[in-house]
Amino acid sequence: MEVKARAPGKIILSGEHAVVHGSTAVAASIDKYTYVSLRFSTPSDNDDTLKLQLKDMSLEFSWSVSRIKEALPESGSLRSSTPASCSMESARSIAALVEEQNIPEGKIGLASGVSAFLWLYSSIQGFKPATVVVTSELPLGSGLGSSAAFCVALVAALLAFTDSAGLDVNQQGWLLFGEKELELVNKWAFEGEKIIHGKPSGIDNTISTYGNMISFKSGNLTRMKSNVPLKMLITNTKVGRNTKALVAGVSERTLRHPDAMAFVFSAVDSISKELSTIIQSPAPDDLSVTEREEKIEELMEMNQGLLQSMGVSHAVIETVLRTTLKYRLSSKLTGAGGGGCVLTLLPTLLSGTVVDKVITELESSGFQCFIAGIGVKGVEICYGVSS
Ligand SMILES: Nc1ncnc2c1ncn2[C@@H]1O[C@H](COP(=O)(O)OP(=O)(O)OP(=O)(O)O)[C@@H](O)[C@H]1O
Numbered sequence: 490m491e492v493k494a495r496a497p498g499k500i501i502l503s504g505e506h507a508v509v510h511g512s513t514a515v516a517a518s519i520d521k522y523t524y525v526s527l528r529f530s531t532p533s534d535n536d537d538t539l540k541l542q543l544k545d546m547s548l549e550f551s552w553s554v555s556r557i558k559e560a561l562p563e564s565g566s567l568r569s570s571t572p573a574s575c576s577m578e579s580a581r582s583i584a585a586l587v588e589e590q591n592i593p594e595g596k597i598g599l600a601s602g603v604s605a606f607l608w609l610y611s612s613i614q615g616f617k618p619a620t621v622v623v624t625s626e627l628p629l630g631s632g633l634g635s636s637a638a639f640c641v642a643l644v645a646a647l648l649a650f651t652d653s654a655g656l657d658v659n660q661q662g663w664l665l666f667g668e669k670e671l672e673l674v675n676k677w678a679f680e681g682e683k684i685i686h687g688k689p690s691g692i693d694n695t696i697s698t699y700g701n702m703i704s705f706k707s708g709n710l711t712r713m714k715s716n717v718p719l720k721m722l723i724t725n726t727k728v729g730r731n732t733k734a735l736v737a738g739v740s741e742r743t744l745r746h747p748d749a750m751a752f753v754f755s756a757v758d759s760i761s762k763e764l765s766t767i768i769q770s771p772a773p774d775d776l777s778v779t780e781r782e783e784k785i786e787e788l789m790e791m792n793q794g795l796l797q798s799m800g801v802s803h804a805v806i807e808t809v810l811r812t813t814l815k816y817r818l819s820s821k822l823t824g825a826g827g828g829g830c831v832l833t834l835l836p837t838l839l840s841g842t843v844v845d846k847v848i849t850e851l852e853s854s855g856f857q858c859f860i861a862g863i864g865v866k867g868v869e870i871c872y873g874v875s876s
Pocket residue numbers: 523543598599600601602603623624625628629630631632633634635636637639685686693730731732733823824825826
């Protein structure tokens with residue numbers, strides 16, 4: 490029996506970092522996915538290992554299930570229907586299991602993803618031998634929610650054969666979970682994100698699970714229906730960074746300057762609320778489309794300024810901002826910043842020639858550009874495929 494799951498990446502239109510401190514943020518899914526396929530071994534395979542294949546990186550990790558059982562005995566008593574946090578003791582055992590795999594030095598950032606995998610797999614499926622194959626269209630560690638898409642797709646595949654899935658394994662094509670099941674996927678994925686991010690707000694796993702567009706505050710989501718056709722250019726600066734370290738940096742700055750940072754977070758909250766109102770207001774005529782876009786551009790610029798004051802911008806992000814500004818286009822970093830990806834609003838009436846020119850100039854600086862499809866469905870699964 491085999492199942493494949495796919496979960497989308499995301500952009501944050503406003504509110505990253507501040508959302509960790511209780512402000513509102515607005516996020517949308519994008520049409521780039523992480524895929525996870527799962528196949529349990531059968532007795533005829535004569536194989537008692539759990540394998541994780543990261544296809545894009547040509548890496549394979551494997552553990553005998555008895556070794557995992559010995560290291561993580563508490564996982565055996567957990568239930569797939571009750572998401573559980575990784576204890577300090579389990580985190581230590583997982584670190585040992587990951588270390589045994591000798592991840593190449595240049596790819597050591599994967600250790601947190603592999604740790605999340607071990608926790609989620611053993612907690613949801615126990616100690617069954619299986620092969621899990623991962624591929625992704627998302628650049629890792631670039632602000633497009635690769636960590637959350639990985640956790641969401643993995644959890645969806647792991648829950649697909651449990652009673653918690655609530656789906657018929659004989660159905661064909663991509664299937665959506667029901668509401669209760671989505672909630673369960675989201676909660677487990679959040680536990681994985683905690684292992685990768687340290688202190689996530691939950692916005693990334695939530696948008697990857699539910700898809701479309703959401704506003705998010707203090708762990709609660711509000712689904713949004715966009716009435717503005719948003720076209721966003723995404724520029725990957727290819728400067729690598731790590732969300733956990735950036736989030737920790739903002740928390741340290743907040744401890745040093747609590748009063749000033751409270752105002753910064755409150756300003757971001759107002760920006761996100763205004764942005765949600767504009768995006769959801771009823772369909773306008775052509776003139777007001779332009780007016781709305783101008784407001785969105787101004788809010789993006791204001792948010793970028795506040796992200797800079799949180800200390801999460803980067804020289805390379807400033808280069809992208811300067812380049813797009815030459816074409817009178819507004820941009821902001823998206824996700825954790827510190828490098829990674831930048832969003833640029835492409836107004837509806839902007840000519841294709843200008844879009845081509847700005848992309849050519851950005852790519853000549855060594856950046857990678859693409860126009861994302863925004864607001865796709867959240868996590869989906871497909872039974873009976875072979876990877
Ligand atoms: N396809 C994948 N396979 C294995 N591990 C992954 C995969 N995708 C993400 N990860 C794990 O997540 C880490 C990147 O997560 P990180 O949160 O730093 O960046 P991001 O999620 O891409 O950006 P952001 O959190 O700003 O949206 C990787 O270093 C790896 O540990």
